[in-house]
Amino acid sequence: MKKRIGAFDIVNAAILCLVGFCAFFPMWYVFVISTSTGHSYIQDKLHFWPHALDFSEYRRVLAAGDLLHSFENSVIITGTGTVLALLVTVMAAYALSRKRLRGRKIITPFILFTMFFSAGLIPYYLLVTSLHLKNTFWALILPSLMNVYYMMIMRTYFNGINDSLEESAKIDGASDFRILFTIMIPISTPMIAAIGLFFGVQYYNDYFNALLFITSRSLYPLQFLLREMVVNNIANSSSVGGSSTTTGDIFKMASVVLSIIPILMVYPFLQKYFVQGLMLGSVKE
Amino acid sequence: MYLMLLPALVLLLIFAYVPMTGLVIAFKNYHIGQGMYGGSEWVGWTHFIKLSKDLFFRRAFVNTMIIAFLRISVCLPGAVILALLLFEVRNRIFKGVIQTLVYIPRFLSWVIVASFAITLLNPEQGINVLLRGAGIPAVTLSSPSQFRSIVVLSDLWKDVGFNSVLFTAAIMTIDPALYESAMMDGATRYQKMLHITLPMIRNTIIIVLVLWVGSIVNVGFDQIFNMYNPSVQPTGDIIDTYIYRIAFTSSAQKFSFAAAAGLFKSAIAIVLLAGAELFARSIGESALF
Numbered sequence: 001m002k003k004r005i006g007a008f009d010i011v012n013a014a015i016l017c018l019v020g021f022c023a024f025f026p027m028w029y030v031f032v033i034s035t036s037t038g039h040s041y042i043q044d045k046l047h048f049w050p051h052a053l054d055f056s057e058y059r060r061v062l063a064a065g066d067l068l069h070s071f072e073n074s075v076i077i078t079g080t081g082t083v084l085a086l087l088v089t090v091m092a093a094y095a096l097s098r099k100r101l102r103g104r105k106i107i108t109p110f111i112l113f114t115m116f117f118s119a120g121l122i123p124y125y126l127l128v129t130s131l132h133l134k135n136t137f138w139a140l141i142l143p144s145l146m147n148v149y150y151m152m153i154m155r156t157y158f159n160g161i162n163d164s165l166e167e168s169a170k171i172d173g174a175s176d177f178r179i180l181f182t183i184m185i186p187i188s189t190p191m192i193a194a195i196g197l198f199f200g201v202q203y204y205n206d207y208f209n210a211l212l213f214i215t216s217r218s219l220y221p222l223q224f225l226l227r228e229m230v231v232n233n234i235a236n237s238s239s240v241g242g243s244s245t246t247t248g249d250i251f252k253m254a255s256v257v258l259s260i261i262p263i264l265m266v267y268p269f270l271q272k273y274f275v276q277g278l279m280l281g282s283v284k285e
Numbered sequence: 286m287y288l289m290l291l292p293a294l295v296l297l298l299i300f301a302y303v304p305m306t307g308l309v310i311a312f313k314n315y316h317i318g319q320g321m322y323g324g325s326e327w328v329g330w331t332h333f334i335k336l337s338k339d340l341f342f343r344r345a346f347v348n349t350m351i352i353a354f355l356r357i358s359v360c361l362p363g364a365v366i367l368a369l370l371l372f373e374v375r376n377r378i379f380k381g382v383i384q385t386l387v388y389i390p391r392f393l394s395w396v397i398v399a400s401f402a403i404t405l406l407n408p409e410q411g412i413n414v415l416l417r418g419a420g421i422p423a424v425t426l427s428s429p430s431q432f433r434s435i436v437v438l439s440d441l442w443k444d445v446g447f448n449s450v451l452f453t454a455a456i457m458t459i460d461p462a463l464y465e466s467a468m469m470d471g472a473t474r475y476q477k478m479l480h481i482t483l484p485m486i487r488n489t490i491i492i493v494l495v496l497w498v499g500s501i502v503n504v505g506f507d508q509i510f511n512m513y514n515p516s517v518q519p520t521g522d523i524i525d526t527y528i529y530r531i532a533f534t535s536s537a538q539k540f541s542f543a544a545a546a547g548l549f550k551s552a553i554a555i556v557l558l559a560g561a562e563l564f565a566r567s568i569g570e571s572a573l574f
Binding site: 006008009012013015016017019020022023024026027029030033045046047048087088089091092094095096098100101107110111114116117118119120121122123124125126127130131142143145146148151176177180201204205206207208212223224226227230231249252253256259260263264267268271274275278 | 286287289290292293294296297299300301302303304305306307308310320321367370371373374375379382383385386387388389390392393394395396397399400401403404405409410411414415442446447450451454473474475507510511525528529532533540543544547548550551554555558559
């Protein structure tokens with residue numbers, strides 16, 4: 001079914017090119033500023049084209065150390081959080097997907113209710129505070145370990161897996177844990193990768209729990225540091241650009257670009273899983 | 286089996302159910318340092334009555350609704366149109382490039398997107414220099430009349446690709462025979478898009494619409510919180526940002542009052558969700574599961 005390229009294709013491609021350009025432009029713009037020099041920043045106020053391609057502010061960001069240290073914090077939080085969250089979510093999803101689990105009908109509503117009703121910010125804040133989690137990474141990790149929505153998607157996925165697979169393992173005397181880890185998880189990799197990606201992004205991008213519970217600068221995760229620096233305009237004047245606001249702007253944009261790079265590096269490997277995961281999640285029984 | 290469920294149940298108990306009991310402070314007068322449940326001084330519905338008379342809360346409520354309405358009426362059609370257009374692309378490489386470009390913003394945090402917005406809308410630089418050259422007034426984050434549009438458009442920028450995936454998935458399930466028979470009848474591709482693809486994903490569109498309406502009061506905090514400033518509060522303050530402000534930035538941390546506002550919000554949320562689900566069931570679908 002080879003067809004000619006008609007007017008329809010051209011209009012369609014033109015619109016999509018425009019959409020793609022709009023998606024790309026802000027990232028490009030920030031990149032251009034981040035590679036400016038103080039001189040070129042003032043010379044060309046449009047920042048549509050990189051004249052200087054000067055990476056000295058990047059060096060200063062890295063030398064200042066704050067950003068790298070916060071990045072390390074974020075990696076620890078994201079790594080620990082994602083692994084634990086997957087474990088909790090997948091185990092619960094598997095248990096709830098098996099008909100032989102007695103009391104499913106009672107337990108499921110108990111879990112689902114938390115999707116509809118939340119106590120809100122204040123009781124949550126008081127709880128985490130009274131658990132003495134303030135200024136620990138656990139305050140950023142524990143509260144989001146159990147995600148009901150992802151658990152439900154995972155459960156639906158497990159529901160669709162044929163019972164006969166595990167029946168034979170059962171006869172061989174395998175325990176539930178063994179079945180989950182040696183049979184169910186290996187054949188569910190795409191779904192688990194997708195949910196892992198969502199957890200990872202959620203932990204990496206979280207700033208709000210840090211805002212509530214972290215006061216010690218050495219524990220700042222990356223997004224919170226960026227928020228303080230760019231959104232709130234608070235920073236150590238020694239690290240951000242010294243006396244000049246111009247180089248301060250360039251310094252900030254270099255920090256923003258540096259914090260996007262890890263996402264851009266991981267993304268291509270995970271894109272296929274995220275699309276699959278979303279599609280599987282949207283297909284209902 | 287039960288051992289596998291245990292971590293999840295314990296976590297929910299601690300981080301979802303225990304806070305619910307903590308809502309009692311909405312009916313008390315909480316003072317700082319009193320632990321989770323406050324003192325023994327009960328004040329009944331006082332905070333709720335005060336809330337209903339609070340002009341700033343009313344303003345936040347109205348703003349929440351207006352912004353949500355704008356968001357749905359721009360971002361939902363945007364995602365549907367994007368899915369329709371992407372479906373018509375025949376060149377796989379071109380399609381892949383565009384998809385990658387429009388999906389990426391979803392994975393950036395609102396802190397980063399807000400820093401894009403702050404930078405792009407700098408009154409002295411870039412786009413605003415162009416606008417000034419053309420005699421058009423500047424677009425800035427400190428203008429109350431422009432703030433809502435900026436919120437909606439930046440949300441469109443961040444999420445339109447991600448939202449379109451659902452519709453793309455729905456389009457994939459359409460029977461190709463439909464298109465073939467339409468082609469026999471001499472339908473143009475534009476006609477096929479309008480008269481086959483769009484009607485076939487109607488139910489998906491309705492479900493997404495219903496879900497979005499059901500979560501009106503729960504979205505937008507991260508975005509607005511990172512983009513707003515005192516000068517745009519008249520148009521940009523929503524219930525969630527109002528609660529945060531009352532609790533954490535006013536000099537006397539009014540935890541009880543803020544908790545009452547939070548409880549009120551959760552009550553609206555549950556009514557909206559239940560309504561959404563009932564509506565979805567009435568058209569023979571379930572929006573939630």
